[in-house]
Each structure stands twice: as C-alpha cells, then as structure tokens.
Amino acid sequence: MSSATQPDRNAQPFKVLSLDDGGIGELSSLLILENIMENIRDAEDLPEMPRPCDIFDLIGGTGTGGIAAIMLGRLECKIWEVARATSAMDNLFKPIKLGRESEKFINSSFGHSNPCKILIQEAAELLSGQQEMLILSNGTGLSSAIEMGNTKRSIGRSLEKIATSSRRVADELGTEHSSKPQRYYRFNTANGQGSIAASDWVEPSEVAAHTKNYLNEKQDDIKRFTKVLINGFPLVPENPVRPDESDGFVPVYHIPFHENHRFVGRQDILSKLDDQLFTRTGFQQVALVGLGGMGKTQVALKFAYTVKNKYADYSVFWLTAASMDGFRNSCKELAAALGIDASDDEDPRILVKNYLDATICGKWLLVLDNLDDPGLLDAAAKESKISTFLPKSDDWRIMFTTRSKSVAWLAVKTDSLELEEMSSEDLTTILMRSVEGHDDQSHIHNEQSVNELLNQLCHLPLAIHTKKKLSS
Incomplete structure (x- = not known):
C-alpha cells in the first residue's frame, strides 16, 4: 500500500484506491483508472494528465494489483522486494522476508484478491473517524464463468478462486455502502460487456477492446465518480433539514474545493474583506477585482475557510458564475447538498434563493466566483440576470470575484477591492x-x-x- 498524503482534517474525503489481482486483466483495471484521470484532466483543464498518487491518499493492491499500486504510488522500498511480497505464488517462488522480524510475505490473492476491505481498515486507523472516505475499487474483468479444457487446469482453477473471492468482497461492500452510494464506487468489466472468463487466455488487445466497451457503457457513472473525486463531499449535516422543518439554525458549508494549506500572503486583502463584510451591520457585499492569474479564486477560497473557522454562526456557500449554465448547475449541486427535494421541471436557482431567503436559514456568506460577463448583470430578461436569483436577507454577505471593473461596478457599485500584484x-x-x-x-x-x-x-x-x- 502507498500513502500519498497524510489525511487532511477538513471537509474533503480521504481518497482510497483499491486494485484487484487478476493477471492480464490488470490491464483492464489500469485502463479504467486512466479514463478517470483523463476525465479529471478535462474537467480541471489541466495541461497534462494527473498522477494517481497526487489524487489518492491511499493506494493498495494484491498480486498484479499490488504491482500496479507500486507503479502508481510512492514507496520507499525496492520494487523487486514488494513485487515478490505481492505476486510470488506459494510453491512457485520463495517468499520475501521483510522488516526487523524477517516476516514472510507471499501472494495473498486467494484470500484477498480484492483488498478493498483491508484498505478501508487501514484508512480507518489513520483517520480515527475524523474524515469521510471516498473509495474506488477497480476489478480486473475476471468472471467466474469457467470453461476448462484439459490444459492449464490448475492455473484456471486458481483464477476462478480469485474471481470468486473478489466478487464476494465487492458484493459485501456494495451492500454495506448502499445507504451512501457516493462513498463507494466499484468498476469491473466482469459486470458489463467486457467480462473475461477466468480460464480465457487472451491477448492484451482483447482486454483493451473489452474494456473500451465497458467504458462506453459506464461513462456516466465514471463522470459521476470523477465529479465527487474533484469536488469532494458537501459539508452538510448527515440528514439535511429544510428551513421550514427546523427548530433552530445549524451552520452549513458548501465549499467544493480543498483548503489550500500552502496559501501564501495576501493578509492585507483578507483583512479588508473581513472589515468590509463583517464589521458592518445589515446586508453587505464586495467584489474582488483582478487580472486573470492574480489569484482571485485562491483568495476567495482562503477567505471562505477563514469565515468558516472564525464566524461559527455563519454558513458558507460557493457558486460558480462564469456563465448562466454554470450558475444553474452550481445551484443544482447546492440544492442537492442541502437536501432540497426538487423535480426535473423546478428551477434550482429559485429553489436555492428561496432556501437562503428563509429567516431560519440564519446568517451566511455566499461566494460567486468568476463573474466576468457583464451580460449576466445587465441582461434585459430577468431570467438571464444572476441578480434575479440572489436572496434578499438582511443577514447575507456576498463576495464576487471578477476580472472586470465594469462588472464589479454593476454588481456592487463602489464596494470593490482590487487585488494588487503580490510582493x-x-x-x-x-x-x-x-x-x-x-x-x-x-x-x-x-x-x-x-x-x-x-x-x-x-x-x-x-x-x-x-x-x-x-x-x-
């Protein structure tokens, strides 16, 4: 197993990647993972595909999955040592002895061909219940449909045991996490068009073709997982309450980005934001203006987490405002996070506005990021203006980020702060x-x-x- 980072004590989930054993089928698992990384690259507009060790906090596998975990993770031991510890079958290879006690390690596929439960236990020990887990379990496409001839019988039976063990663990975890489907994801071509019988002797090109069929079939699920992987879980109560159903106020936090613990400087602008929004009574708003690349979003993110930690009676919400479609989708995500029941024909922008307008909702800060299009503020049609969907509570605080001084004027008139060049x-x-x-x-x-x-x-x-x- 490989630990990429120590768990953050914040709202973001602890991300676990589990890789099954499965011989040539491991290629299928890696192709699925590659597709997920490609989705992250495209969604985040990254210049290159991210490395799994930079995305996941814990990576583990057995057998060929163990070899993959070595390649994908960060380990401080020799590859040949761990390769023998994860992939050396008993009676075929000598076991490796590791550690001061010279403990023997051999292939564990027959007992743990799907190591996901072991990884969950490992993560639980690291987290001590202080952070939710996001679990990705990748299978290798082995099915239990065995059609054995007279050759390679013993290896085929071994692969059948591996497939059966892997499926059993997957079924148990699927049942265990059925009440929280966003926490556990299992991708395995054995459950789709790309299944490979454990006895099949196939070329890598055939595995790739099977996996391509599966990825086409499951692309919606993969995109859904990628979205959670990028944005994390909303910081909302386990059972969200509607304002009209609650007897009191519970702060809610919807900040769909990691807190940047390596944030540097900008104390002057953070102090000005605090003064402008929180030292005055009644409704307050401010626009943070700066050129592209100046760090407006990072300053807004730092300020959002500062408010969360400093003002315990304030909820914090974050919406994107780069376009009306983006704003609508962002409102839809917030409505879902707040537990607002909505039909397909209801406008999520209105639902969020009504929710935040409710007195029982309490005080809150709303960040509207990347509002650069003046048309979203001065459009002739009401439904095309973001201001139509902003709440009107006396206890609201709104922060806009924008590249445009004209947009800042339309949004807040003179209540804007310019982000200067860093020292x-x-x-x-x-x-x-x-x-x-x-x-x-x-x-x-x-x-x-x-x-x-x-x-x-x-x-x-x-x-x-x-x-x-x-x-x-």
Missing part, C-alpha cells in the same frame, strides 16, 4: 515551495535568477503554479 517576497516563497523535492534547486538561491524568473512569469501566482506543474 516579491511572497512570490519567492511560492516559487521555492514549487521546487521542493526537485534535484536541482541551485537557481532559487540566486537572487538575480529568481527576479529574472518572476519577471518572465509576470509576477502572476497562477503562472508560477503552472510552471511548477509543467516542470514536475
């Missing part, structure tokens, strides 16, 4: 953090080289962050 000291800190772990760090200790690089990157935090991704 060279803060940018240097970001740059130094971006090269942590790189072999060659000599250039960051030369002040002239650092200043030249910052000038090349136009002193934009996003440009520095992008350069980090392209260099890694």
Whole structure:
C-alpha cells in the first residue's frame, strides 16, 4: 500500500484506491483508472494528465494489483522486494522476508484478491473517524464463468478462486455502502460487456477492446465518480433539514474545493474583506477585482475557510458564475447538498434563493466566483440576470470575484477591492515551495535568477503554479 498524503482534517474525503489481482486483466483495471484521470484532466483543464498518487491518499493492491499500486504510488522500498511480497505464488517462488522480524510475505490473492476491505481498515486507523472516505475499487474483468479444457487446469482453477473471492468482497461492500452510494464506487468489466472468463487466455488487445466497451457503457457513472473525486463531499449535516422543518439554525458549508494549506500572503486583502463584510451591520457585499492569474479564486477560497473557522454562526456557500449554465448547475449541486427535494421541471436557482431567503436559514456568506460577463448583470430578461436569483436577507454577505471593473461596478457599485500584484517576497516563497523535492534547486538561491524568473512569469501566482506543474 502507498500513502500519498497524510489525511487532511477538513471537509474533503480521504481518497482510497483499491486494485484487484487478476493477471492480464490488470490491464483492464489500469485502463479504467486512466479514463478517470483523463476525465479529471478535462474537467480541471489541466495541461497534462494527473498522477494517481497526487489524487489518492491511499493506494493498495494484491498480486498484479499490488504491482500496479507500486507503479502508481510512492514507496520507499525496492520494487523487486514488494513485487515478490505481492505476486510470488506459494510453491512457485520463495517468499520475501521483510522488516526487523524477517516476516514472510507471499501472494495473498486467494484470500484477498480484492483488498478493498483491508484498505478501508487501514484508512480507518489513520483517520480515527475524523474524515469521510471516498473509495474506488477497480476489478480486473475476471468472471467466474469457467470453461476448462484439459490444459492449464490448475492455473484456471486458481483464477476462478480469485474471481470468486473478489466478487464476494465487492458484493459485501456494495451492500454495506448502499445507504451512501457516493462513498463507494466499484468498476469491473466482469459486470458489463467486457467480462473475461477466468480460464480465457487472451491477448492484451482483447482486454483493451473489452474494456473500451465497458467504458462506453459506464461513462456516466465514471463522470459521476470523477465529479465527487474533484469536488469532494458537501459539508452538510448527515440528514439535511429544510428551513421550514427546523427548530433552530445549524451552520452549513458548501465549499467544493480543498483548503489550500500552502496559501501564501495576501493578509492585507483578507483583512479588508473581513472589515468590509463583517464589521458592518445589515446586508453587505464586495467584489474582488483582478487580472486573470492574480489569484482571485485562491483568495476567495482562503477567505471562505477563514469565515468558516472564525464566524461559527455563519454558513458558507460557493457558486460558480462564469456563465448562466454554470450558475444553474452550481445551484443544482447546492440544492442537492442541502437536501432540497426538487423535480426535473423546478428551477434550482429559485429553489436555492428561496432556501437562503428563509429567516431560519440564519446568517451566511455566499461566494460567486468568476463573474466576468457583464451580460449576466445587465441582461434585459430577468431570467438571464444572476441578480434575479440572489436572496434578499438582511443577514447575507456576498463576495464576487471578477476580472472586470465594469462588472464589479454593476454588481456592487463602489464596494470593490482590487487585488494588487503580490510582493516579491511572497512570490519567492511560492516559487521555492514549487521546487521542493526537485534535484536541482541551485537557481532559487540566486537572487538575480529568481527576479529574472518572476519577471518572465509576470509576477502572476497562477503562472508560477503552472510552471511548477509543467516542470514536475
């Protein structure tokens, strides 16, 4: 097993990736994982496909799944050692002895061909109940449909045992998590068009073709999982209550991004946001204005988590406002997170507005991110204006982020703050953090080289962050 990061003590789920054993079928598991990574790349508009070890907090597998976990994760032991520990079949290979006690390790596929339960137990020990898990279990396409001839009989029977064991664990976990379907996802071509009989001797190209059929069949489910993987679980009560059904106020948090614990600087603008929104009574709003790449979204994210931690009587909600379609979809996600029952013909924008307008909903901060289109504020038709769907409570606080000063004027008139260029000291800190772990760090200790690089990157935090991704 490989731990990519220690679990964050925040709203984001602890992400677990479990990989079954299954011989050549492991290719199917990896192709499914590759498709998920491609979905993340496309959804996040990343320059390249992310690595699983940067997405998942815990990766584990047995047999060929163990080998895949080694390739996908970060381990501090020799590959050949772990390969023998995960894939050496008894009576065929010598077991490996690891650790001070020289404990023997061999292939565990017959007992744990699907290691998902073991990984869940491991994660539970790390988390101590302080964080929800998001579990992805990938199968290898082995079915129990055995059609044995007179050759390779013993290996075929072994594969049949592996397939049966894997399916049993998957069925148990599916039942166990049936009340929380967003927490557990199982993808396995044995359950679709791409099943491979355990006795089949197939070429990799055949496995790939089977898997392609399965991916086409399951693409909606994969996109649904990818969405949860990116955005995490909404911070809402386990059983959300409607405002008209509640006897009191319970703060609710819907911030669909990780908290950035490596956030640097910007204390001046954060203090101004706090003063403008929370030192005055009644309805308050502010627009944060800055060029693309200046870090408006990161400042808004930091402020959202600051409000969550500082003002315990305030809920915090986050909606995207780049387009009306994006705003509508964002409202739909928020309505679902709040437990608002809605039919297909109901407008989620109105549902969210009515919910937040309710007095019992209490005080709240709403972040509207990336409102750059003036047409969303001065459109002739009411249904095309975002302001039509904003609540009118005296206890509301709204923060807009925008590139446009004209949009800021339309939204809040004079109540806007301009995001200035970061100081060279803060940018240097970001740059130094971006090269942590790189072999060659000599250039960051030369002040002239650092200043030249910052000038090349136009002193934009996003440009520095992008350069980090392209260099890694």
